[in-house]
Amino acid sequence: MQLKSVVSALVLAASFALAAPASAQFANPEAAIKYRQSALTVMGANVGRLGAMVQGRVPFDAARAQAAAKIAAAVAHVPWEGFIANSYSGNTKAKADIAANMAEFNQMADKAAAEVDKLPAAAGNLDSLKAQMGAVGAACKTCHDKYRNQ
Numbered sequence: 272m273q274l275k276s277v278v279s280a281l282v283l284a285a286s287f288a289l290a291a292p293a294s295a296q297f298a299n300p301e302a303a304i305k306y307r308q309s310a311l312t313v314m315g316a317n318v319g320r321l322g323a324m325v326q327g328r329v330p331f332d333a334a335r336a337q338a339a340a341k342i343a344a345a346v347a348h349v350p351w352e353g354f355i356a357n358s359y360s361g362n363t364k365a366k367a368d369i370a371a372n373m374a375e376f377n378q379m380a381d382k383a384a385a386e387v388d389k390l391p392a393a394a395g396n397l398d399s400l401k402a403q404m405g406a407v408g409a410a411c412k413t414c415h416d417k418y419r420n421q
């Protein structure tokens with residue numbers, strides 16, 4: 272390798288290193304906040320569509336329910352990696368004490384994701400959807416009550 276390309280390889284490596292401190296996955300805390308909020312928005316919108324059917328605000332439609340359930344399940348495991356160190360101030364409703372309670376927070380996240388995972392199988396009829404939405408709603412609420420600002 273010529274000296275010039277060695278130098279440019281080192282500069283490149285250094286610039287990646289500079290981008291790394293927030294975590295291996297995100298350039299900075301703002302990027303992590305945006306990532307988790309985006310995933311939560313997609314999950315929430317689809318759980319909301321199911322909620323509207325369960326509450327009778329929208330007529331139950333098995334095909335549409337299953338489509339929403341599949342999208343919710345596809346992203347249910349996504350938001351949590353965005354809860355990184357130093358991402359609990361600024362444009363976020365996440366409470367700062369998540370950082371000190373990561374084990375419990377992740378347990379609540381796993382529980383909610385596991386309940387959302389069961390939605391596609393339950394969405395074929397209104398009774399099973401109602402039952403599973405009860406479990407999903409409780410799992411979301413447990414964490415929001417403790418770790419999300421209103």
Ligand code: HEC
Binds near residue numbers: 308379387410414
């Ligand atoms: C382990 C904790 C936890 C669980 C479980 C959880 N949430 Fe949240 N949720 C949060 C936190 C914390 C925020 C605030 C995130 C932020 O602002 O950075 C949030 C924010 C949201 C938002 C707003 C996103 C935005 O900023 O626009 C929606 C929608 C949402 N959650 C839906 C849900 C649904 C639906 C469930 C259940 C399937 C759920 N959440 C389960 C912790 C949780």
